[in-house]
Amino acid sequence: MSERKHPAGSRNASPRILGAARAVAGREGVGKITIEAVAKEAGLSKGGVLYNYPTKKALLSGLLDQMLAKHRELLGKVPERHPSRTLHGHLETILHSEDLDDDLSTAILAVAASDPRLLDPLRTELTGDLERILSGTQDAPGAMVAVLAIQGLRFQKLLNLPDGGADLREPIIERLRTMIDGLD
């Protein structure tokens, strides 16, 4: 019901639209994600955006979907037999998005602000990840602390909260890595 072929005049603007939404959110805040603003940013008309995403909620869900897809993609890149593979993936997801300025976590805020229910896909995804993480370790609390720290890292970045200085960034990540490695 989604994968749509585009046999005729088609440039499939969806990705451009999502990118535009992220750009707007990053520049002016999540509250400024407006269909018109997104349209303008994407070089489209309002109708064009609404054609791809019939409602604003659909647009926001699309944003979240994109984020989750990216998340899964990065998870897939973690070496197969790595112990606590999922945990490592979570960490790398954030580090990776540190280089690119595509703040995908923006979607979380945007979605949560409009309708908390839209976060359900994120919740189920996370639930699955947690199960995988916890079933792969003896030290459940330790794993959870790592998960929480990673989550904290994400929101710290998202809200531009202080991070203790640039010279601490690397040591923190290094510490997290060793914490995770020491889990098994």
Place this chain on the structure above:
Amino acid sequence: MSERKHPAGSRNASPRILGAARAVAGREGVGKITIEAVAKEAGLSKGGVLYNYPTKKALLSGLLDQMLAKHRELLGKVPERHPSRTLHGHLETILHSEDLDDDLSTAILAVAASDPRLLDPLRTELTGDLERILSGTQDAPGAMVAVLAIQGLRFQKLLNLPDGGADLREPIIERLRTMIDGLD
């Protein structure tokens, strides 16, 4: 520019207004924080709300202020000479709000969604806390990981993200406590 005296005919509805705002946010999502909705929830008229908070931004800032005040109050309760006192305070702040269902951190989301700049007070507060925390420990990365985990805990609760099951809650907190105690 805020602290207002109420020397005469005064019931000072401000706290009730803030509580109402949190209630609305908790029930319907941060996006539904409307002056009218808050007024209705507080058993006030729209004019009454605007009398206490002349603009919506003022209302949101008030929410954040309340949160920070509560935060400071709880920090003050931590035993004086406790090593890594601030860190413990942060943790207790969350645990304490676990009993009460007044999700003060809602303010963060609400504020962030409307105008990221309004988060500045939170940022400066956190910066101060971080300085205190880091200056009181030899193991800066370890302390930061603890801070991050606490932050993660806050957002997990705030967004109703999965937590690995109820039987893990206590062990996680216990682990965090020992982590913090083992720092200095």
Place this chain on the structure above:
DNA sequence: AAGACTGTACCGTCCGGTCGGTTTAGGTTT
């Protein structure tokens, strides 16, 4: 009387969503 509201009416703006077009690109017919 003055402060702390209530209640209602109202304004202007913003924004989500609708809707009737218009353009673009491929296929079909002749």
Place this chain on the structure above:
DNA sequence: AAACCTAAACCGACCGGACGGTACAGTCTT
């Protein structure tokens, strides 16, 4: 290959409702 058809993709004017804020006359409390 020119003419024609079809449908996807998109445009943009418009509507209606929500919402922030104003104004202001009245009410209750201290």
